[in-house]
Amino acid sequence: MAYLELNNIYKTYGQGDSETEVLSNINLKIEEGEFVAIVGFTGSGKTTLVNLINGLLKPTSGEVLFKGQPVSGTSHERGVIFQNYSLLPWLTVEQNVLMAVKEAFPKREKAVWKRKAAHYIDMVSLTPAINKLPKELSGGMRQRVAVARALSMKPDMIIMDEPLGALDALTRGNLQDQILNIWGKDKRTALLITNDVDEGIYMADRIIPLRPGPNATLGPEFKIDLDRPRDKTEMNDSESFKKTRNAIIEYLMDIGNERKSEAKEEFILPDLTPKDFVNQFR
Amino acid sequence: MKASLTLGKVSSFLGLGFFTTLKDLFTGKLEKEDFKNLLRKFIVPLASILLFFLLWHLGAKSLYNIEAEYKIEKALQDQGQAAADALTACIASGESSCQPNTLPSPSQVWDSFQSLLRDHNIISADKAAFVEKTAALNAKRVAAGKDAIVYTGRPSFVDQIFRSLQTVFAGFLLALFIAVPLGIFIGLSPTLKSAFNWFIQIFKPVSPVVWYLLVFMIVKTLLIGSTDDSSFTISFISVGLCSMWATLVNTAMGVSTVDKDYINVAKVLKLGTFQKIFKVVLPSSLPLIFTGLKITLSVAWMVLIAIELLAQSPGLGLFVWEEFQNGANDSNAKIIVAMFVIGIIGFLLDRLMLTIQNWVSFDKQDAI
Structure with missing residues (x-):
């Protein structure tokens, strides 16, 4: 199976x-x-x-x-990492990860939650940015937070x-x-x-x-x-x-070509030649 | 360095960015390219203010002349040459009893402002003297279980401003406590939304005067038999009901249009309903809620004057109305003073809300 x-x-x-x-x-x-x-x-x-x-x-x-x-x-x-990071912009890196940790392990103490969050943030090497808001991070850093958040739920x-x-x-x-x-x-x-x-x-x-x-x-x-x-x-x-x-x-x-050939409608271009501006003003 | 940074931050927060430029001017830090900035942020507004006062002054003067000529002409027709000459002399001498009644000039308004302040000082001194005089007596009365004697003289202009501010804040809080929770419920449940929609659509455009009358009908009956002055209660409830709609609509809208991504996150993390509302839905709709509250506060301040006037609540609204009814020679100037005070306080309240709004928004660009 x-x-x-x-x-x-x-x-x-x-x-x-x-x-x-x-x-x-x-x-x-x-x-x-x-x-x-x-x-x-x-x-x-x-x-x-x-x-x-x-x-x-x-x-x-x-x-x-x-x-x-x-x-x-x-x-x-099933942990999910979304295409557009989907971090909550009003929470810091740590709070974003903590939110997931708390949900996944509801019956632990606060210190355990914090340790777990710190561990996963460290795993994506974001420890220096732990108290930053998503808007202060680059795209790559944001996606790493999203990775840490997804992984932190084990x-x-x-x-x-x-x-x-x-x-x-x-x-x-x-x-x-x-x-x-x-x-x-x-x-x-x-x-x-x-x-x-x-x-x-x-x-x-x-x-x-x-x-x-x-x-x-x-x-x-x-x-x-x-x-x-x-x-x-x-x-x-x-x-x-x-x-x-x-x-x-x-x-x-x-596949791409197949799709193109499926489009049967043909567009006839009008028979036009561009006006000769260059010689006109000479 | 730190102090100047704070000043810069505070002034730009309050929308008074020119302070920073002005400070640079005095500390000699002004660069050439800053000159344009200075021109735009300080000199142009200053020039426009001066122009405004000039136009006002000239306009008031010409209105004064029109009124004076009309008065003299009338005296000439009704009572003859002697009366007209006497009136001309009277107007020229500045005698207050025969001044034409029209738009006051800036200097008259300034004089009235100062006389209102003097009046306030006199009343405050009077009040203090009264408190001192009755202190011993009041102590006895309270000991004997009777009510203390309170000062019942007329309120000064400054007292009336504070009364108006109290009314507006009480009304604003009422609006906050009704509109935000209701807005959240409506935003969360499409069923509640369709149940309340007609209600919002119909009551939103109702005029402050009608709200006052409605509140009056209800409060009058509820407080039947009470001898207390209910004007404050009636006016703050009317202000609250009248101004809460912007917050209600904005909250409902903010809550019902939370970014799909955030909702997906909440689902994937399997947040409970309570957690979802407090950790995802509410924070993400805070900017819109505060935009609503900002509108609510400015609407509250705007309708306050009309409602105080109707409710006979001793605030700025009543002040304006009484001065108009009074018809003393400086009444018009006092009304204009009240107009400026109302405008400036309204502006400060708006800035206050904008500051709070900037502070709660997670995305600074959201704040308008």
Whole structure:
């Protein structure tokens, strides 16, 4: 039995004539300790898929099973890192993390809460900024707070919805390493949603492309059999990396072309030539 | 260094940013590029104030002349040349009994302001003397279980200002305690919202005068048989009811439009209902609630004058009304003094609220 199982998931928004099917026939199995990445175009329904797994949304039909139990609502067992950090701007870094700790371990003392929060803030190396407000932090630092908050609840599985999407390339690489480091320590099950194929290959054990919506569905999976810890520079020279990368990109490109050729309407451009201003004023 | 920093902060907080520039001028720190700033923040407002007083002065003078000519003309027609000449002489001599009654000039208003202050000093001294005189007697009366004798002379202008401030703050607190909790409930529950919507829509535009009459009808019956002066109660309740709508609507709106991301966080962390309201919903709607409270306070101050006038509550509203009825030769000037006092206090109250609002907002850009 898989750790997380999605069986024949369909999700539609709206009703009657305006009903659109966002996800159709999604089937996914994730084993314990696995790191899976789902790669897809923007607007292909990635966030909907994430919200189905973390319990913020319910599928129209089909079932989401977590450890064999159907998912009904959110749970502390599945930690979520949102795309836009979603920190509470009126709370400091520590208070943001403390809020999660208190909810996950309601029957501890205040000192224990504080120690736990400090531990996770230290894990993402934000101890110097512990009393700062989110607006005083850079994007990368904010996302690290979000990581600390998600981890501090000791989830069995961690779900990341384009966590690094809004960051610059350098910060991104840095945070990828940090997340991998933390993941490597206790090998939690992880699901990463991303639009960056390289990021998926660098971080995940398996990559599954999400074919673009409406009616988004999962494509064939690509196994990444690179040894961990992975090294970015070495990776770029590895044959297996190049092959996988090309295969995935080709697959995504094909989908893109497919979609383009589906657009049948042809637009005829009017036969115009620009006026010759240069010679006119000479 | 620290002191100057604080001054700069305080003055910019109060919207009086030119103080900092002015201070730089005197400490010789003014750079050339600061000159533009100085011009814009200090010289231009100062010039516009002077222009305002000049226009006022000239306008008052021409109105005075129109009124005086009309009076003389009338005297000439009704009573003949002798009476007209006597009146002309009388007006020219500055005799107060025959001055034309029109818009007072700035200097008249200033004189009235000073006379109101003198009046206040006299009344305060009188009051102090009264307290001293009755101290021994009052001690005896209290010991014997009787009520102490209190000063019942007329209130001075300054007393009336404080009475008005009391009324407005009592009304504001009433509005706060009704509108904020109600707004939270309405914002949280769509059912309550549809139940209250008609009520808000209908009562929001009701005029202060009608609110006063409504409150009067109810309070009069509730306090039946009581000999106490109910004008304060009636006026502060009217002010509160009249001004609470902005807070009610803003609170409901703030609570019902909390960012979806924050709600998702609350769901993922599995916060309880109570925790969700107090840790997520309320903090995120605080800026809007305070915008509402700011409007409420300024509306309260604005309607106060009309309501005090109707309720005969001895505040600024009643002062204005009594001066108008009084028709003494400096009544018009006193009304203008009251107008400026009302305006300046209103401005300070608004700044006070803005300061508090800036202080509670988590995002400074939200504060308007």
